[in-house]
Amino acid sequence: MNCSHGDAVEKHEIPVAKKEIPMDHPADMPADMPAEKKPGQILARGICRHMITHGFVTVEELVPARGLRVDVMALGPKGEIWVIECKSSREDFASDKKWQGYLEWCDRYFWAVDADFPTDLLPQDHDGRGTGLIIADGYDAEILRMAPEQKLAPARRKVMVQKIATHAARRLHAYRDPGVAALISN
DSSP states (O other): OOTTOOOOOOOOOOOOOOOOOTTTTTOOOTSOOSSSHHHHHHHEEEEEEHHTTTTTTEEEEEEEEEOEEEEEEETTTSSSSSEEOOOOOOHHHHHHGGGGGGGGGGGGGEEEEOTTSSSSOOSSETTTTTEEEEEEEOOOEEEOOOOOOOOOHHHHHHHHHHHHHHHHHHHHHHOOOOOGGGGGGO
């Protein structure tokens, strides 16, 4: 707060109750949820945390079409849709034969890897469509190369926003009531 007359401004500290709950073990985590995450899931967590700082919301393991499963799909504040594919090792990348199929489901496509990953393996484009690069760990991420934008058609964007919303609502419902997970179909 600026004071034009040189008045002293008191700062009031608001007491905040701090409750430390590790991200991997929230108090209300269902018993059937795995406590240990795979390397790709750890990268995805850092990506999702980072995307929040850009105003995006994220979902993990979304199926845009039969036979495809996106590691992280992000929906931006202006309706933009990004796909972020997490690669935890050289073997993980080499075994992925489906990533090209994700390009038609997003405005921007990114690779996400840890700091030790040999990034020269990652293609910077496919059929004239560029890809971005994100370095991540379990806590945060940094966009090193912004992917060029190739806007989705309005009809496809509407379908994807609905899929993201449905996926997020089903995940929340299954989290809050683990018994209902068997009733929810992907």
